[in-house]
Amino acid sequence: MTRLRGRLFVLQVLVVALLVVLVVRLWQVQMVQGKQFVAVATETRTREVRVPALRGAILDSTGHPLVRNVPSLVVSIDPARFERMPDGGDSVLRKLAAVLGVQFQALKLRIRPCGPGISRPCWPGSPYQPTPVADHVTSRQALQILERQEDFPGVTAEIQALRSYPDGKNAAQMLGYLQPVTKEELERREGLKASYSGVDLMGRDGLEAQYDAELRGQPGVRRVQVDRMGKTIAVQQQAAPTPGDILITSIDAKVQAIVEKAVSDAMRDNPQADSAAGVVLDVKTGRVIAMASRPTYDPAVWTGGIAEKDYRHLLSDKSGKPLVSRVIKGTYAPGSTFKISSVAAMVADGQPLHGTYECPSAYNVEGRAFPNAGGMSLGSISLHTALVKSCDTVFYRAGYEEWLRDGGKKAKSKVKEPMANMARSFGFGKPTGVDLPGESAGLIPNRAWKRDLWNATKDQMCRRAKTGYPEIEDQARAAFSKRLANENCLEGYMLHAYEAANFSIGQGDVQVTPLQLARAYAALVGDGKLRAPRVGWALVKPDGTLVKEIPVPVVGKLPINTETRDYIRKALSEVTSDGTAAGAFAGFPMGVVKIGGKTGTAEVFGKADTSWFASFAPADNPRFVAVVLVSQGGFGASAAAPAVRQIWEGIFGLGKGDDGKAVKAALPDGRPASRLPVIRPDGTVGR
């Protein structure tokens, strides 16, 4: 027993040694290195999650929503988690496809990142973000996924607000659309990279892009505690997101609908037309009341990721590029609607406002006859009649003589160019500054522009003058092009007399957007001030407090006196009764609301004419300007003017609709909303 006790004593020593070793090591791990392990633990356990803010709605001037949010259950996958899986997440995706009732391959394609050589379907957003694979899933499907997280690692289903468009296609281009932030954009923005939850969408066009920062709001940050599967167990810290501001626009949804229908009908009634645009401005404020473009599309296609087929269609020539707003991006020769600028230029250049002008059936410019439409000959007339009847020869002469005064072919060192300069003063040739992205500047051709263009193109032109155009099959056309190249090579730096003459009636190289034209008319019939039109009226917080009212900046003043403006306005007031638009406005109750306006028919090489009607009402004290353009619509009086008439009838509640019933006035008192709609703290809208 002694030996046994001795050996047990050895064991006792070992046990004590064991205890000492364990305690020493525990001291080392917990007391000495403790801080270090606390840091590691925090890192492995917490994730920063970005909580996207609810994007602000876009309302019309009465508070009617143009764009709003609807909650929807969206299933997304975490690409980073999938990447770490041995099979790249294929097995999870297969299970997911089964639950969602879609093809595995379709899901697979949808989550691959877009890039060079990878076209849709693909994920255009950042690989750091959850990639949505299905929206509008049922709560049943969402529960199947959420309850079996072990089967669906890296898959989440959460409620997201999706954009919805109560008025369908109306104002689609103006409203714009949202797309996920791209990887490049994300990398440019500091601090976003680490956060990978919440789908970050960005306004890509229209108001959504213009007011993106305000509509977006401030995303919240949530520090969450996660388990080893990445599932959230607890929220440690939360900075709540600040919802985006609501954008109240000056758009009137009813007028918008009228304009939409008017341009649609114009497209329908003129089958050769390829595009159309309509815009209504408030003359007094310079705000946009309606803006429509054809062809159009349903902006809902963007919601929750656009389908491959839809995306290709939107970009194709076949669809007519419906993403492009013709109101601000389409440029066309303005035709006779441009004569307001020409008349103003003539008067400003010293020609008498009340003088008489010859209106022969044709005017000879350097040996070439420039005829009136239909060979019209009116003898000695006033400028008033020249506008009402749209006598081109009066303007040809003025344009030609002005060109001669500037030196003709051999330009003086200092040219006056009254018509081009007046056009610029009317706001043509540069963007209007409207609060919409991607606006076109249009073009006012003058001598400097010709010279610059020639400098840029002469090498090519002169080469073509020698080699011709062998690739053009049509012999006659190839020969014509070669002749043109030769002419351009030799004389392209000069502004020709015929160009000056054409310019006076808005033909040739001059290009304007429908919005530029509307803005010019608004300045003319209004207070003579040129304004940068505004669609946005005010930004308010979701609880209704006003953030700011968006002012309409005055960017210029017409360099003509009130007398001249009134003279031109009064002349245009007779166009609908005695002038070129009399037919289109036959039977219109001018006694109730008198309409002024100007038709425009611009020739386009190789295409049908561009049809314009620029109009204002009431003619005596204009409140609205309405411009309609129908590309390849033919005569201004036949395509655009009836559309404008439709707009006026809708706004003032005149005439009869398609159903034969009396049209109800969109703006019964003939005035747009003058006070902002009231957003109550609960989000409802009052007046």
Added chain:
Amino acid sequence: MPEAVRIGRRSLVKRTVGQGSPIWRMDGVLFAAMIALSVIGTLLVWSSTRTWISNEPTALAKKHVLNLCVGLVLYFVIAMADYRWLRTYAPLVYGIAILALLLVITPMGSTINGHHSWIMVGGGFAIQPAELAKPALIVFMARLLARHLQGKKKDRPRPLDVALCLAAAGVAAVLVMLQPDLGTTMVLAVITAGVIVFAGLRKRWIALATVAAVACAQAVWSLGLMKPYQVARFTALINPSSDPRGVGYNSTQALVAIGSGELFGKGLFHGGQTTGRFVPEQHTDFIFTVAGEEFGFVGTVTVVALLGVILLRGLRIARMCEDRFGALVAGGIVTWLGFQTLVNVGMTIGIMPITGVPLPFVSYGGTAAFANMASMGILQAIHIRERWH
């Protein structure tokens, strides 16, 4: 006559708790340490499993308490009994344990967490025969090594008895290896070595066996081309289910959990690593990490100290025992629990390889709780009757 009855047959209650009952002669310190560890263990099991079933956070903790209660009954029954009874039935106990181990490898056995180590007994309960084999082997070997020396001066075991011990241990070890459960196999080996050494094996034999063991290990190390990844695989083999994300994940996570507890810990139920289940097998093999994170250095030292109390009290009982069988059993039990403590705590703090061995009295596990408490009952029985010889 009624008087005689009363003297001769005192009621069971009176015999159990009445004056002169062996219960009052139990080692109170040992008992208190065991209870304290069980309470701590229950809290830790509760904390680590409360998120498993969302609307029933105490499900596993309750089951654990039930297991402990069964174990406590076993403890009292054995403590009250004359432990010589154990010597008599030692071969039977060993036989039952071997039979149970055999059952495991028949179709009656069940696989849980990659170990084919269980026999389902219904009601959601399962028996893990390998745990029962530990005390059974100790008792059986003690009987073999003590039988011819009882009351004699001579205190060297007969070579035949040593050989029989090795055979008995070998059978148990092979059956456990088949499951496979390398952790328990190692425990059985250490128990066997301990009991034989206590029995008085000559130092030269001890030296020889040690040299042989070291040589064997060395041979495996050098001949087995022990590249790091193979070492890692070896560790993973010992506990395959606990290493789903690469070798080293477990030990790292265990260290992080324990280390981040610092002095006082994060408080019960407030351990983020525990709640997040970053450490696998946290209610069983890695229960010590919960103590580390939620109770801090104070908690871990308390657990280690309580285990130390049990080991040292067990050694005291062994050394005070006049009976060779009793002393060997007590020594074997201390070796067993001491080795498990070393391996279990050691692996969570990065000084031992990852091995699937539970922490005595603390880890979740019914059979282990029965075995641990039964062995405490044996120690108490020995303690109560040590002066009879």
